[in-house]
Amino acid sequence: MLRRYLIAAALSVVVPLAVPAGAGGSPLAAPAGGPAKATQGRWIVVLNDPADLVAVSEVARHASALGGAVTGRFAGLGALSVGLPGSALEALRRDPHVAYLAADGPVRLLDGPAPAGWTVPGWPGTPPGSRDASRLVPPGVVRIGAAPAKVNGLATAGPAPKVAVAVVDSGISRRSDLNVAGGYDCSNDPYDKLFGDSTDDHMGHGTHVAGIIGGRGSVVGVWPGAPLYAVRVFPRFGSAQLSNVVCGLNWVADHAGELGIKVVNMSLGGDGTDDNDCGLKEKNAFHTAICRVVDAGVTVVVAAGNDGADLSTTTPAAFHETLTVTAMAAFTGVAADHAAPPAGCRTKTADETAADFSNYAVPGSPATSHVIAAPGVCVTSTWNDGGTKTISGTSMAAPHVTGLVARCIDAGPCAGLTPAQIIAKLRADAAARPAATGFAGDNRHPVPGKYYGDLATVAGY
Numbered sequence: 001m002l003r004r005y006l007i008a009a010a011l012s013v014v015v016p017l018a019v020p021a022g023a024g025g026s027p028l029a030a031p032a033g034g035p036a037k038a039t040q041g042r043w044i045v046v047l048n049d050p051a052d053l054v055a056v057s058e059v060a061r062h063a064s065a066l067g068g069a070v071t072g073r074f075a076g077l078g079a080l081s082v083g084l085p086g087s088a089l090e091a092l093r094r095d096p097h098v099a100y101l102a103a104d105g106p107v108r109l110l111d112g113p114a115p116a117g118w119t120v121p122g123w124p125g126t127p128p129g130s131r132d133a134s135r136l137v138p139p140g141v142v143r144i145g146a147a148p149a150k151v152n153g154l155a156t157a158g159p160a161p162k163v164a165v166a167v168v169d170s171g172i173s174r175r176s177d178l179n180v181a182g183g184y185d186c187s188n189d190p191y192d193k194l195f196g197d198s199t200d201d202h203m204g205h206g207t208h209v210a211g212i213i214g215g216r217g218s219v220v221g222v223w224p225g226a227p228l229y230a231v232r233v234f235p236r237f238g239s240a241q242l243s244n245v246v247c248g249l250n251w252v253a254d255h256a257g258e259l260g261i262k263v264v265n266m267s268l269g270g271d272g273t274d275d276n277d278c279g280l281k282e283k284n285a286f287h288t289a290i291c292r293v294v295d296a297g298v299t300v301v302v303a304a305g306n307d308g309a310d311l312s313t314t315t316p317a318a319f320h321e322t323l324t325v326t327a328m329a330a331f332t333g334v335a336a337d338h339a340a341p342p343a344g345c346r347t348k349t350a351d352e353t354a355a356d357f358s359n360y361a362v363p364g365s366p367a368t369s370h371v372i373a374a375p376g377v378c379v380t381s382t383w384n385d386g387g388t389k390t391i392s393g394t395s396m397a398a399p400h401v402t403g404l405v406a407r408c409i410d411a412g413p414c415a416g417l418t419p420a421q422i423i424a425k426l427r428a429d430a431a432a433r434p435a436a437t438g439f440a441g442d443n444r445h446p447v448p449g450k451y452y453g454d455l456a457t458v459a460g461y
Contacts, residue, residue: 177217
């Protein structure tokens with residue numbers, strides 16, 4: 001059945017990318033006046049029939065005739081982004097092809113401040129016998145059972161990964177220790193017009209996420225060497241708009257099949273709720289876009305948010321179609337250690353406890369059906385300057401689980417499962433881990449009034 005692709009509410013996001021020839025979904029034009037004016041008069045127009053490609057062109061012409069400027073066409077979602085004078089709103093709403101109009105808005109990243117002075121050589125968790133102690137297997141990767149048997153050059157344990165991951169973020173830097181297979185640029189970075197379109201990461205966030213997922217060199221990720229597609233939605237300066245994120249999701253949905261993309265990581269957040277109808281009731285285009293990606297067989301992993309609050313009012317964390325990841329602290333990778341924070345790591349969170357900043361679900365609420373936990377405090381990973389950096393946030397927890405999903409599909413236990421079945425399996429595997437290997441805040445060591453889920457784990461994959 002055809003779905004109307006709707007949108008509402010301002011959100012928060014990050015995105016990386018690289019552009020294969022013929023990629024669909026045009027990036028947005030930069031509004032004059034910079035980020036401060038970006039939301040003034042900018043709308044997302046959602047059509048009644050997302051399959052009607054002719055209607056997209058007809059509505060675009062109608063908007064132009066009303067004095068508007070079409071800044072993006074998302075034919076796969078049946079939507080457009082437009083700059084429109086207020087006097088034209090009602091006329092465009094009455095267009096027979098239009099389901100509704102919703103205001104565009106800014107998005108944000110979900111990482112925290114970077115601790116200073118933290119170096120990586122000799123990090124706990126580096127496999128015994130490794131010839132290069134600077135090759136970091138971070139404690140978080142060790143904690144979820146994903147450390148490879150050995151680290152030797154760029155070699156990975158087992159067969160080369162095949163399942164591809166789309167990282168919707170600030171881009172991914174081209175490094176020899178990351179397998180960046182391609183992507184798409186939805187950032188509309190005005191500087192790219194001077195220096196050429198780029199899917200490179202000018203902020204660092206997307207590269208950090210990518211290293212946690214698939215690092216295979218200075219940082220060893222959960223699934224080393226996993227093919228990564230950088231879907232860039234953030235410019236090098238300023239904020240992104242929700243329409244940039246819809247652009248990125250449109251690209252993923254259109255190209256997932258041909259590129260083998262089975263997982264999406266979204267370490268971003270904003271306001272909104274789950275209407276249990278893919279955004280149709282609340283006219284939330286972001287929700288509907290995620291549903292279309294899930295319909296394409298792609299599991300969407302998202303960060304829970306860093307407000308230390310109920311995640312039911314944060315999107316995309318609240319959407320039940322996603323696997324939502326809360327954050328906990330794993331300073332050494334050993335459950336029984338309860339160590340002090342590493343030198344230079346400024347945090348109020350104690351080792352092996354839920355992160356003080358992490359959002360959570362309310363016990364007994366519907367949100368508890370799609371929540372899982374992963375390490376997200378003082379996580380070191382690859383950075384866009386060629387080195388590494390240590391930052392905290394549910395942004396860092398989510399890619400641990402994204403890597404697990406890719407690993408599970410590649411290894412076989414999750415092969416052929418639907419996204420909903422994959423979410424159920426990873427949560428069941430996490431719940432089955434021995435109580436002694438859990439953390440303070442999981443379901444067997446609960447914090448009153450706060451549900452963080454169980455700690456993700458490798459279970460035969």
